[in-house]
Amino acid sequence: YNVMENRDWEKIAMKNKKIIIIVISIILILAISVGIGITIYFNNKPKNKPEDVLQTFASYINDKKYEDMYSLLSSKSKANISEEDFIKRNKNIYEGIEAENFSVDIQSIENENKLAKVTYKNSMDTMSGHVDFTNTVTLELNEEKEYKIDWTSNLIFPKLNTEDKVRVKTIEAKRGSILDRNGEYLATNGVASKIGLVPGKMSDNREEDIAKIAELLNMTSDGINSEFSASYVKADTFVPLKTVGKNEMELKNKLLEIKGIKIIDADERIYPQGVSTSQLVGYIQPINAEELKEKAKDGYTSSSKIGKYGLERAYESTLRAVNGSEIYIEDANGNKKTSIAKQEQKDGQDVKLTIDSKLQQTVYEQFKDDKSAVVVMNPKTGEVLALASCPSFDSNDFSLGMTTADYKNLTENPDNLLYNRYLATYAPGSSFKPIIGAIGLTTGAFSADDDFGRSGTKWQNDSSWGDFYITTLSTYNGPANLKNALIHSDNIYFAKAALKIGGKNLINSLKNIGFGQQIEFPQTISKSSYSNSESFTNETQLANSGYGQGEVLVNPIHMAMMYSAFVNEGNMIMPYLEYKENASSQTAKYYKENAFSKEAANEVRDDLIQVVENPSGTAHSAKIEGKTIAGKTGTAEIKQSKDDTEGTEIGWFNAFNVGESDANSLLIVSMVENVKEKGGSHYLLPKVRAIFAQ
Secondary structure (H helix, E strand, O other), rough: HHHHHHHHHHHHHHHHHHHHHHHHHHHHHHHHHHHHHHHHHHOOOOOHHHHHHHHHHHHHOOOOOOOHHHEEHHHHHHOOOHHHHHHHHHHHHHHHHOOOOEEEEEEEEEEEEEEEEEEEEEEEOOOEEEEEEEEEEEEEEEEOOOOOOOHHHHHOOOOOOOOOOOEEEEEEEOOOOOOOOOOEEEEEEEEEEEEOOOOOHHOOOOOHHHHHHHHHHHHHHHHHOOOOOOOOOOOOOEEEEEOOOOHHHHHHHHHHHOOOOOEEEEEEEOOOOOOHHHHHOOEEOOOOOOHHHHHHHHOOOOOHHHHHEEEHHOHHHHHEEEOOEEEEEEEOOOOOOEEEEEEOEEEOOOOOOOOOOHHHHHHHHOOOOOOOEEEEOOOOOOOOEEEEOOOOOOOOHHOOOOOOOHHHHHHHOOOOOOOOHHHHHHHHHHHHHHHHHOOOOOOOOOOOOOOOOOOOOOEOOOHHHOOOEOOOOOOOOOOOOOHHHHOOOOHHHHHHHHHHOOOOHHHHHHHOOOOOOOOOOOOOOOOOEOOOOOOOOOOOHHHHOOOOOOOEOOOOHHHHHHHHHOOOOOOEOOOEEOOOOOOOOOOOOOOOOOOHHHHHHHHHHHHHHHHHHOOOOOOHHHHOOOEEEEEEEEEOOOOOOOOOOOOOEEEEEEEEEEEOOOOOOOOEEEEEEEOOOOOOHHHHHHHHHHHOOO
């Protein structure tokens, strides 16, 4: 039975062997076929996706990688445009319109054979605003199984053809003007004359003519010749040399006698009041790289002009004009085809000042030959009527453009023409005495009638001072009280006054009226100071400070604020420059109310009237019949050391009229350097008198 059983199984096995072989063969064939299919599939699968290629292309635009952009083009596209031309076209357009934040948003993809048609939304920021549009691009699968872009100019902008150009037009905006209180222009937009040469129209005596031109324009022949070496210059090219004022007719007529000279109108910033207001108004110039880095976020470009000095700088954000621009496509015939983006221009706003340009001119004429600073203010309203720093430069020279030699002469001028003196600090000398007197009365350190005793012309507190003495110029009859001390400008009285007040009380009082404080003003005012340290280091320094010597330094604008308290019953006015309608004492703002007590302020005011009215007063020559003037002279000695017997002197005369209406109230603070050989502070009296008398 078992034998029979085994034989049956053998028969079955033999019978099914062929079937098993067939099944296994089929399985192997199927496996091989699948393997071959998979291999064929992966060998034919694209190595990239069309949408990824497009996104990479966009990233290259953002990074300005124009060569990498070209590497993504199809062979057909590369046959139509060289790499050099492609880079040039894309660079000129994208950078010309200042394209940023370039992005694509894929909308749809259609695949057909070896082509992929991608519809996308394009977005970018430009100099003329945001731009977006929908576009379609075809990508072709090449033999290396990579999608490449079929590029044409339409991919930059849909309506841009190969022959078309993308143009950028600047729409000029006007910078705001600066006007005085009466509407007179201090800075505005005007027309100047641009002087230039046309090489092809010059005479045969070229070098001789260039020498004449150089002399007339304060240039060098080498400088003029270098202008002709530029690659753009051709025979009929207008080569600009210098810009001059429109009214410089004599200069222009002399230049026009030379063959080849051409004069054209040019829009420029002009300063009609010239040198008299230049320290105040300042000037504009092209923005530099450092400024552009800081202000690019605010829309400034490399072609922007910006306020560099004075009120042009202080009010830059108000005066600034933002040019508009338009990006458009121009066809091969030079016709505008379509606008891509447009941004309207934004004109700057005007700034109207409290300054009176006629008064400013009067002040400048009086002090123009001196190293000086003058502040004229309405002490009841706070309106600043004139601010002069002399000698000065002319803002028009900066606006019209100056040569390197011109700028060197300006910066190396021994009179330091670019230094603004009304923003600086100086030793006040005796002009500081009214402040000490007011502090003493306010703190109760002494009364106006207190007699400090006669001390002659030389005094020291005690022998601990060694060989140091306080000196004064002359003696006088009567008690050594505040009134007489001011009339006769008694140094010894005010040295004693400072000691009576005490160092701590004096410091607190000075801080209370603005010493060491930054005063709010459109231009940065140097802080007044009472010491180089936080205190008076010894008794002699404190005594010296009582009559404006020691280490006391005062800014002229701050001095005017302090003197205003003698007009306003002890309240210090807050000065301002932007014009306000119907200004009066009722609308005035005070920097410090009750800076001095009412009684102290009125006492000092009455005493300062006597400084002018009394024949013995140091400012008697400033008296004007029919007017009541109160004032104080001051001569500060400037020495390198206590052994310095030469030194220089700074003269002050601060004065205000009394009993005038709000509108006619006037306070003048004036300071002149180097008055030692000019009569000291008395040198200033006729100048200030002339301003009051106008």
